[in-house]
Amino acid sequence: MTRRRVAITGLGIVSPYGDGVDAFFAHLLAGRSAVRYLQTDDKPRPLAMPFVSCSEFDPNVTLGKPLAGMMERFAHLGVSAAFDAWQDAGLARQAADPAEREQWACIWGTALGGILAFEKGYRDMWQNGRERLSPLSVVLGMNNAVNAHLSIQLGLGGVSMSHTVACASSTVAIGEAFRRVRDGEAPVAITGGSDATQAYGVAKAWEAMRLIAPGNSETAFKACRPFAANRAGLVLGEGGAAMVLEDWDHAVARGARIHAEIVGYGTSCDRSHLVRPEADGQARALRAVLADADLAPEDIGYVNAHGTATVEGDPVEIAALRQVFGGHAPGLAVSATKSMHGHLLGAAGAIEALATVLALREGAIPPTAHLHGNLDPACEGVDHVFEGREGVPLKAALSNSFAFGGSNAVLAFRAAPAP
Amino acid sequence: MYAMQSTELIRQFLHERLGVDPQQVVSDARLADLGVDSLMLAELMFEAEDRLGISIDSSVTAPRTVGDMVSLIESLQAAKAARS
Numbered sequence: 001m002t003r004r005r006v007a008i009t010g011l012g013i014v015s016p017y018g019d020g021v022d023a024f025f026a027h028l029l030a031g032r033s034a035v036r037y038l039q040t041d042d043k044p045r046p047l048a049m050p051f052v053s054c055s056e057f058d059p060n061v062t063l064g065k066p067l068a069g070m071m072e073r074f075a076h077l078g079v080s081a082a083f084d085a086w087q088d089a090g091l092a093r094q095a096a097d098p099a100e101r102e103q104w105a106c107i108w109g110t111a112l113g114g115i116l117a118f119e120k121g122y123r124d125m126w127q128n129g130r131e132r133l134s135p136l137s138v139v140l141g142m143n144n145a146v147n148a149h150l151s152i153q154l155g156l157g158g159v160s161m162s163h164t165v166a167c168a169s170s171t172v173a174i175g176e177a178f179r180r181v182r183d184g185e186a187p188v189a190i191t192g193g194s195d196a197t198q199a200y201g202v203a204k205a206w207e208a209m210r211l212i213a214p215g216n217s218e219t220a221f222k223a224c225r226p227f228a229a230n231r232a233g234l235v236l237g238e239g240g241a242a243m244v245l246e247d248w249d250h251a252v253a254r255g256a257r258i259h260a261e262i263v264g265y266g267t268s269c270d271r272s273h274l275v276r277p278e279a280d281g282q283a284r285a286l287r288a289v290l291a292d293a294d295l296a297p298e299d300i301g302y303v304n305a306h307g308t309a310t311v312e313g314d315p316v317e318i319a320a321l322r323q324v325f326g327g328h329a330p331g332l333a334v335s336a337t338k339s340m341h342g343h344l345l346g347a348a349g350a351i352e353a354l355a356t357v358l359a360l361r362e363g364a365i366p367p368t369a370h371l372h373g374n375l376d377p378a379c380e381g382v383d384h385v386f387e388g389r390e391g392v393p394l395k396a397a398l399s400n401s402f403a404f405g406g407s408n409a410v411l412a413f414r415a416a417p418a419p
Numbered sequence: 420m421y422a423m424q425s426t427e428l429i430r431q432f433l434h435e436r437l438g439v440d441p442q443q444v445v446s447d448a449r450l451a452d453l454g455v456d457s458l459m460l461a462e463l464m465f466e467a468e469d470r471l472g473i474s475i476d477s478s479v480t481a482p483r484t485v486g487d488m489v490s491l492i493e494s495l496q497a498a499k500a501a502r503s
Contacts, residue, residue, distance in 0.1 A: 065436070132468070135458065135461035135462050135464075
């Protein structure tokens with residue numbers, strides 16, 4: 001089978017900073033945290049934790065009320081981000097000739113899916129005394145809602161599917177979409193991920209695992225401190241991020257702007273423990289992505305780490321990077337942007353892939369916020385990025401996602417040649 | 420006596436959920452022409468049950484027009500009033 005080159009021609013986001021893709025990256029580069037203290041009015045026990053909200057996002061404005069009414073928040077976030085990416089790619093919402101999009105694909109990632117639809121149902125029946133649920137609950141709650149809506153709205157006749165692999169969901173979705181474009185099955189694919197992590201039961205469940213970083217209204221912004229000696233856990237965040245993957249020749253023929261090239265996808269499983277990560281398993285995914293992309297360790301100038309700021313996870317990831325990158329590891333720029341946009345669970349891979357692509361395109365590396373002067377010796381051995389760097393020519397970069405269940409997935413991107 | 424109330428409910432629902440111009444919601448307008456598919460019809464019935472305190476049996480013939488829907492709601496409201 002002839003492998004096709006795969007261009008990234010569209011980027012889209014629903015960002016906690018409230019602006020588009022370029023503003024999102026500018027905020028990251030400046031090291032600005034979007035983490036705030038969340039306190040809900042849930043009774044009898046409110047949610048009270050550092051959190052990242054897309055508080056300015058209004059789905060009725062971006063999608064229109066009739067379409068927004070057919071979706072739950074994870075789909076609002078996902079479809080809006082995807083429409084943004086579609087527009088960025090210069091593609092029309094409706095095809096001039098529907099036959100043209102017969103093989104175009106949509107592959108989406110989400111860990112929680114439409115969980116809010118069912119959570120609302122429980123509240124209605126158990127707390128509010130209602131006898132029946134809205135008949136829309138099933139279509140609002142189904143995990144494939146984003147890809148279903150996108151395929152319908154954009155007239156995409158090829159594969160339409162969703163992937164749920166905990167915190168690696170959207171990395172897997174992007175990787176699977178990449179393979180289908182590279183193999184010639186789909187000339188264009190819209191992919192990415194979204195999650196509405198403010199689901200009450202989900203937030204409480206993470207809290208019960210003692211993995212949520214503590215904080216209050218004054219300290220919340222610096223609650224998530226990956227690789228820091230005083231790291232204290234993760235911060236949940238909501239959002240959506242999307243990219244348009246396109247057969248290189250197809251993109252060039254229509255004069256599309258190419259942000260970067262996606263060149264590799266590597267996966268593995270730790271096969272050892274549900275939540276304790278293993279450096280060996282992660283290293284196998286890293287080696288797999290380099291082999292898939294036909295890149296040497298020295299070609300990689302930046303890694304967007306999984307870096308959740310858990311006590312156990314961060315040193316394991318650095319150990320895996322040291323294992324694979326060897327003598328190049330001390331010069332390998334690494335940062336965890338979760339310190340600023342939080343952990344988007346099933347959308348984490350997508351928002352971090354976006355940050356990685358933008359780093360390549362702009363020749364700039366976003367930092368790990370709150371790390372300067374605070375590095376855990378157990379996380380030493382790579383070039384930690386304490387402050388945003390600009391004017392850095394990068395050839396290629398990786399984005400890591402290492403999920404509960406031991407599922408590891410890594411994407412490789414290469415800078416596009418200058419136009 | 421309920422026609423005004425039920426027509427208004429349908430108008431509000433279709434305007435809110437599908438962006439339908441309230442002036443188009445007249446008795447002989449076909450629900451399908453207003454963009455009401457089977458899913459949205461189920462949601463409309465759910466809304467009527469919720470707002471008006473009636474119960475629409477799942478075996479009823481699906482209304483085709485706004486007038487059919489109004490008649491269905493009215494008959495159930497009348498039956499409910501007779502019981503109370």
